[in-house]
Amino acid sequence: MITVNARATFSSEGPFKLTTIERRELEPHDVLIEIKYAGICHSDIHAARGEWGPVNYPLVPGHEIAGIVAKVGSEVTKYAVGDRVGVGCMVDSCRDCTNCRNGEEQYCLNGNTGTYGAIDRYGQYTQGGYSTHIVVTEDFVVRIPDGMELDVAAPLLCAGITTYSPLRHWGAAPGKRIAVVGLGGLGHMAVKIAHAMGAEVTVLSQSLKKKEDGLRHGADHYYATSDADTFEKLAGSFDLIINTVSAKIDISAYLSLLALDGTLVNVGAPAEPLSVNVFSLIGHRRSFAGSTIGGISETQEMLDFCAEHSIVPEIETISANQIDTAWERVLASDVRYRFVIDISTMENE
Incomplete structure (x- = not known):
């Protein structure tokens, strides 16, 4: 297992605390991503506060992830170390049902695997992007287009x-x-x-x-x-x-x-x-x-479309120790228009 730093909430009331979590060792088709930025989505708040169902705490939210490939599995063909990549709201699906075969993994008939708060095919509880690294199969990773900065790319993976x-x-x-x-x-x-x-x-x-x-x-x-x-x-x-x-x-x-x-x-x-x-x-x-998110191919299409038309979200970058304040500001509609966590600040209390 790979031990990485993260910010987790330990109850529905919070607050966030610095902790460590385990990521799996790389399978042949896995990619280890060093996370540079993670967006804050209102869904993170709903989920972490138990408004959408029971939560297994501690929980590390975050499904707007942008970073750099740090290591690849032995059979990875789509990405190489140093590539600029992103991960959105799901990290796996059955890949065999009609919807998955049609590129609509978000509507997997057997249920896709959420980036956090889900049980993956290895029996592990998924933890999200408020962390320094994540391991994801290459088929659920997308490429950040050249010329698009990672901080503004992150919210595109959900918003x-x-x-x-x-x-x-x-x-x-x-x-x-x-x-x-x-x-x-x-x-x-x-x-x-x-x-x-x-x-x-x-x-x-x-x-x-x-x-x-x-x-x-x-x-x-x-x-x-x-x-x-x-x-x-x-x-x-x-x-x-x-x-x-x-x-x-x-x-x-x-x-x-x-x-x-x-x-x-x-x-x-x-x-x-x-x-x-x-x-x-x-x-x-x-x-x-x-409508929920899009499939992986459509997500890549969206990133390329946004790059072609110079579309990026307006963001406010925060440090990891400002997550609790940022959440309160989201609830008060006091953000224009997306908070993005600078993961380089993860170890700072």
Whole structure:
């Protein structure tokens, strides 16, 4: 086993503490990655605080990982020592079911293996990117394009692919009218990517305080959902709505903003159930859908797309001993727009 430093939470209340964890010795197709940066996702907070189910503590979160290949297994063909690589929300799947064979490993019929909080095929509890090193099979590693810095690449492994995948699947393109609900870590990436795909983009946010940012990211329009007139004015306006918020909202009200055959896609994952008035769907043949991340090939496609269009998230880099404060700021929506941990600070108390 390989012993590495990490920051872990030992209960649902925290705080984070410096500790050591074990990584497996390299199998023939494994890659050892020296982690340089790890993004903080709202999902980390939901998971670590037990809001999505029981947790086996201590837990090391982190599924937005960017680093350098430090060592490769004897049969690795895709990567070499020194390569710039990333790891996202999953580190394995069955690789044999229909979805896996079709490159949709995120929807593995036998359940993909999460980067943290899961049991892998070796019977080990997976631990994430708030650590100095990680061992991952080469098939679940992606390449960071040349010219893209590792710190801004990290959040693309979740926030980037989580928004790119539904935009691509539901056909974001010139002539499409797309709304993005929320301008946070996910939302600002959705705006940038949808704009680059040529769509007409509208941001729907609680207030107008981030309007200048939204327009700078590529939005054509920006409306406050706290203003009741917004829903009346925009009724039937959109072909696609991407809901990025991880809080309970009035789904039926947002469905009313869809045009005929429009789709509302939820990528935010609130802990509370969301209710839907079926008449909001059947009146205009609307759809209410969900989407998670993308498969490995689509994640690589997203990285290459972002590199081609110079799309990167806006980040605030923090040290490892600022994780607790960063989490509280995420919950208070006090970040523009993604925290990224500088893993070189991991050993500092």
